[in-house]
Amino acid sequence: MAVVADAGVLYGLLAVGAGLATGLAGIGAGVGEQGIGAAVVGVVAEEPGFLGKGLFLMLLPETLIIFGLAVSLILMFAWTPFSAIVTP
Amino acid sequence: MPVLRLPKFGKPVKYAYITGRVRAMKTKLIPAEMYPRMMSMEMAEIARYLEETQYKDEIDALSKDYSGTELIEHATFANLAKTFRKLAEVSIDEPAFLILEYLRRWDVWNIKTLLRGKHYGASETEIMKYLVPAGELSAEHLDELAKKETVQDIISAFDGTDYASALAQYDGKNLAPLENALDKLYYFRMERSVGGTLSVGGGLLLKYVRREIDIRNLITLFRMNKAGVDAAIIQENLIPGGKLHDELSRMAGQPFGEFLRGLEGYPFWSSISDIATADVDAISRIEARLKAYLIRYAWALSNYHPLSILPVLGYMVSKETEVANIRKIVRGKEAGLPAELIEEQVVVA
Numbered sequence: 001m002a003v004v005a006d007a008g009v010l011y012g013l014l015a016v017g018a019g020l021a022t023g024l025a026g027i028g029a030g031v032g033e034q035g036i037g038a039a040v041v042g043v044v045a046e047e048p049g050f051l052g053k054g055l056f057l058m059l060l061p062e063t064l065i066i067f068g069l070a071v072s073l074i075l076m077f078a079w080t081p082f083s084a085i086v087t088p
Numbered sequence: 089m090p091v092l093r094l095p096k097f098g099k100p101v102k103y104a105y106i107t108g109r110v111r112a113m114k115t116k117l118i119p120a121e122m123y124p125r126m127m128s129m130e131m132a133e134i135a136r137y138l139e140e141t142q143y144k145d146e147i148d149a150l151s152k153d154y155s156g157t158e159l160i161e162h163a164t165f166a167n168l169a170k171t172f173r174k175l176a177e178v179s180i181d182e183p184a185f186l187i188l189e190y191l192r193r194w195d196v197w198n199i200k201t202l203l204r205g206k207h208y209g210a211s212e213t214e215i216m217k218y219l220v221p222a223g224e225l226s227a228e229h230l231d232e233l234a235k236k237e238t239v240q241d242i243i244s245a246f247d248g249t250d251y252a253s254a255l256a257q258y259d260g261k262n263l264a265p266l267e268n269a270l271d272k273l274y275y276f277r278m279e280r281s282v283g284g285t286l287s288v289g290g291g292l293l294l295k296y297v298r299r300e301i302d303i304r305n306l307i308t309l310f311r312m313n314k315a316g317v318d319a320a321i322i323q324e325n326l327i328p329g330g331k332l333h334d335e336l337s338r339m340a341g342q343p344f345g346e347f348l349r350g351l352e353g354y355p356f357w358s359s360i361s362d363i364a365t366a367d368v369d370a371i372s373r374i375e376a377r378l379k380a381y382l383i384r385y386a387w388a389l390s391n392y393h394p395l396s397i398l399p400v401l402g403y404m405v406s407k408e409t410e411v412a413n414i415r416k417i418v419r420g421k422e423a424g425l426p427a428e429l430i431e432e433q434v435v436v437a
Binding site: 034035036037038039040041042043045046047050 | 104105106107108109111112113115116178395
């Protein structure tokens with residue numbers, strides 16, 4: 001049976017991949033942040049001066065989402081072999 | 089055979105808040121280099137110094153009614169109780185359970201203080217001075233107990249609780265067997281309730297507690313072997329449950345030199361090897377070293393398990409020691425003891 005390359009299906013799969021890249025990165029960052037967030041709140045309760053440093057540490061895992069987001073953007077807009085197929 | 093315990097997903101998160109908090113609290117403890125300086129201060133200066141530390145609220149609140157040694161003694165115990173109660177209140181779930189289980193030692197302390205006070209006819213206010221409402225028994229409950237007339241009244245107030253069996257050993261004359269029974273009960277309970285949870289945190293707490301029992305037994309051995317007490321009496325006074333219990337109980341009643349040689353090779357030996365000689369005169373120096381070893385042990389364990397009960401435990405042990413040190417310095421100075429003698433008693437990890 002011949003595989004028919006349907007541009008619409010391919011584009012759909014690309015969109016799902018792009019969604020997963022950002023979504024899973026977000027969930028991973030969230031899991032990482034839960035412990036840090038709890039610990040930072042604990043320290044800030046004792047030392048209010050730690051808030052700035054604590055927030056910085058808490059936001060570190062969030063940088064990982066940017067990788068996911070970059071992959072998503074590449075998938076959707078910049079990957080030429082597929083964009084060649086899907087563009088009419 | 090050791091059981092492999094895999095932590096459940098996300099489990100250490102329960103400890104993130106409380107360990108973060110105690111690590112911040114640890115930075116507020118009095119640094120070790122302050123103790124020698126405190127020894128050269130006047131009583132009023134010590135109180136003023138403590139006012140700059142975490143004891144400020146208690147010193148301020150109590151300075152209306154007390155002064156000098158009394159003020160510092162009251163303030164340190166009040167602060168200790170407040171700090172420990174705070175730890176129990178701000179934690180949830182497994183950490184809260186384990187902290188309370190540890191803090192029951194202050195219930196035992198309070199019951200002992202109440203009984204001793206009543207036994208020797210101390211007044212209600214005198215007894216209240218030495219109570220630390222850090223455990224399960226609240227300050228109000230302890231106040232009520234202190235108002236009771238006799239030792240027997242206090243003992244009957246505990247009818248139906250876990251303490252009843254230990255308190256039943258009171259024979260009307262001697263408090264020592266009863267106090268021993270209370271200690272044994274505390275460690276027995278700890279082993280049963282914490283060991284039964286099979287959690288990672290409970291296992292770690294038990295590991296520390298087993299070492300603590302060993303050290304307490306070791307101190308008993310040092311004192312009693314030095315005094316040449318009969319082996320059977322020493323073994324009666326040892327607390328069961330320690331990791332080295334069998335080996336330590338074999339050492340009971342040995343001649344002092346032989347006993348010391350037997351200790352070589354144990355992990356705690358390096359912390360006492362330079363002062364533990366056959367002609368050692370002050371066992372309290374060895375006791376202070378062993379207690380310092382125990383604090384270091386708790387913090388060392390907590391480095392392997394940063395998100396567990398161990399940092400909290402390390403903090404609680406350090407805080408107890410800090411309060412004990414301040415009180416030793418203050419009382420020693422009041423009694424006019426030479427600085428070297430006080431310095432020997434101060435536990436610095």
